[in-house]
Amino acid sequence: MAVAQQVLRSEWTKIKSVRSTAWTLGLAAVVTIALGALISAVSKNGFKDLSQENQLTFDPTLTSFAGMGLGQLAMIVFGVLVVSNEYSTGMIRTSLAAVPQRGTFFFGKAAIATLLALVVGMVTSFVTFFVGQAMLGGHSASLGDPGVLRAVVGGGLYMTLITMFSMGITAVLRSPVLSLGVLMPFFFLVTNILGSVSATKKVGQYFPDQAGGKIMQVVPTSDDAPYGPWGGLAIMVLWVAAALFFGYLSLKRRDA
Template structure:
């Protein structure tokens, strides 16, 4: 029986020895910060042309996270690779032979990837915030303003949860290509499109990304029947369901 410490150490070695997984984390940071800073600079340059209603509801903190839409895709890839990489190479058989306790193996993979995603998410969210505020100039806000620290901290949690969700889905599907083929269109197209359709919006607001994104708003917007932490809680429930489903599939099916 493999010890939990040994399994964790093994999973850590796997993650840091694969360049693609490391680069996805770097990409998530770079894209989120760069796009957020660019959008913040654009807002400053075009502020005089903005309608009065938009100025009144302007959220400086959320503007800094404009790149999160793209940055989260890199973290989805990271989550998929952590789980799906071994399925695509067939190494999952060796891993299960070394660690027959499948729950321990999955928990170790999720723990290592979640820790990396959390560190990356927090560094990214705080960096994106400060870079964005630097470009916003007179329209910038501070962490001391109401709701801002929660939004920045929540952005890091959002990035972590999106990674965990991707890991759960990939464990159920057992294929990186199939997982990316479902997750990418869903978060990049389907969720956004449905959120813009009046009747479908009532359902789309409970999707993991739509609900979780509420935590990044320092200025309340929209008419969702839940607040920032409630939205993050809904996202967390999606994550729990995905991981539970992944565990059941891993436990019942052969590699």
């Protein structure tokens, strides 16, 4: 227990001493809130031009989270930096010499970064929602409406899980350039393409961002996903668990 506490304190010190990690978390919040507010304002002004069907299926909660796509970019970078900084500087050898229990080291690092991501994600999600609804005016939703609180809390969980997934992948790949080179196309090209093409749509629905994003929906859509909001989040959790597991195995079995 004493070793675990020391590892947690050490990892907290490492994270807060690197300015880039703090900047990425701040950027995630700013981008998500600002873009969500902008899209909400545009949606309010253009609401009257929507068809009756689109007006009936309009999801004010999901609209306020329109900036989440870019916000998750910063969370991915944060997850990559937390793990890769020690590899790029060579400090990983010193860290493992100080903490030879690699499982304790890896999951201690992951725990601190996850806690930070959760705090930032939850604050960002709630602020994004309230700002977005203010911009929507008469077309807004209330936190007490059915499914809205679940969606807002889910937005914070989504940002946290994206960070955890990125940490696991980076632990396998070790290189920040290679990790970002894999994660960015995966989330911003591959999953979107597979999710929009009819031949591969059923496969794309089970990718982490596509499945996890369901948690932020309040108004049901016409897609044929065989799972609901919590089912989608559970699928994302499985992806994250697999990424962290293989990240741990990589650290355990390979030389620093």
